[in-house]
Amino acid sequence: MESNILKNVLGLGAFDPGYLVIAVVVLLILVIVLLVVTVNVSSKNRKMAARIDALCSGKNAESLEKEIIKIIEENNYLMTEVSEHKAYLKTIFKRLKLAYQKFALVKYDALDQMGGQLSFVLAFLDENNNGFLLNSVHSATMNYIYSKNVVGGEVEVELGAEEAQALEQAMSVKIPK
Numbered sequence: 001m002e003s004n005i006l007k008n009v010l011g012l013g014a015f016d017p018g019y020l021v022i023a024v025v026v027l028l029i030l031v032i033v034l035l036v037v038t039v040n041v042s043s044k045n046r047k048m049a050a051r052i053d054a055l056c057s058g059k060n061a062e063s064l065e066k067e068i069i070k071i072i073e074e075n076n077y078l079m080t081e082v083s084e085h086k087a088y089l090k091t092i093f094k095r096l097k098l099a100y101q102k103f104a105l106v107k108y109d110a111l112d113q114m115g116g117q118l119s120f121v122l123a124f125l126d127e128n129n130n131g132f133l134l135n136s137v138h139s140a141t142m143n144y145i146y147s148k149n150v151v152g153g154e155v156e157v158e159l160g161a162e163e164a165q166a167l168e169q170a171m172s173v174k175i176p177k
Contacts (some may be wrong), residue, residue, distance in 0.1 A: 100124040100131055104169035108162045110137045121162045123170035129153035131170075133163050 065099055102125040110119035118138035125131040135145040148155050148163065153171050155163075 062094075097127045100126055101175055102126070102129075102131075102173040104166045104173070106162045106166040106169070111139055119162075121151070121160075121166040123166040125153075125170045125173075126149060129171050133167060135160070135163060149173055164172040 102123070104123040105120060107117040107120045109117050111129070120136050122134045122136075123131070124134070132150055133148045133155070135146055148159070149169065150156055153167070156165070159167065
């Protein structure tokens, strides 16, 4: 079976028409696949349009745009506030490290004759164990108060037993992070 169109017009006289049938079948399969894809995309498009309609129901596009702009402005304001509050918190935590946070009180009988423990050592330390010891020695006729500076948990002068105990107790206080 020879085709005049294939032979005279296209110059394909020795062309096997079976290839033409295969090409038509392949094109037909491609058309069916494209038709299925088109139906699938169209279905998804309808679903998306329904979702957009539900989103915009009761509002026109202009009022919806105003709402979105309002939300963005509020978000920007909140982000600015959060940044400022973070800066405030950093300042507070820096100051807090320098505040006296650790305390200890040791009461004792300084003169072993008064009865009762009316003398005391009070330790005040910051987070880095800097601060002071306040020692109050009570007697029947007088009350002596003196202090000793503490730097990094160390004191330059000799400590009494009660002062060492108060310093140790204050330094052992755990500060939550």
